[in-house]
Amino acid sequence: EAGVAQSPRYKIIEKRQSVAFWCNPISGHATLYWYQQILGQGPKLLIQFQNNGVVDDSQLPKDRFSAERLKGVDSTLKIQPAKLEDSAVYLCASSPRTSGGVTGELFFGEGSRLTVL
């Protein structure tokens, strides 16, 4: 079974530029998450999708961050304009739904590392 795919793996930009990250979840996983992990910290949830609808974006800085999940599969996360403090690893995760209930297990991609200069 293929895992969660993310691209690009690395991106270096200057502040005020824009950047976009792409995620392809595990096939059949209805729920998709974007997390931000700043160096030395645990990941922090930015946004959660259920199919192609947003379930929770309360921690997404909406003045500069946007995300979409068209057709309920792939997702993109965009930052425009980037700030120095956006330097982080952006992790995408997906979650299955098991028969008879929800286990809640998350499967993470390898992340996209962003450096803002």
Next chain:
Amino acid sequence: KQEVTQIPAALSVPEGENLVLNCSFTDSAIYNLQWFRQDPGKGLTSLLLIQSSQREQTSGRLNASLDKSSGRSTLYIAASQPGDSATYLCAVSPPNAGGTSYGKLTFGQGTILTVHP
């Protein structure tokens, strides 16, 4: 607001030792608790998931326990090996409100484990 703390922040042990990593959380109303492993420059790999109704889970040399009432979990690694060197993260999810909250993980900052030959 849920807060997750991991102790110690870093741990260095010789190969073969049994070791314990600690995780504490402030709000005992959780859906589940997960332990993850993160290798440098990589994403997160799920190690063990404990549902709130369970007390422990085991996988190979790993054993995780959960005491929800006291807000604590421990990850026990038996007979450590250099390949176990990584950052270990624990994360908790809120109660499963409407079946969509389980993936909204709150992470600790991680324990950096080094196992030397």
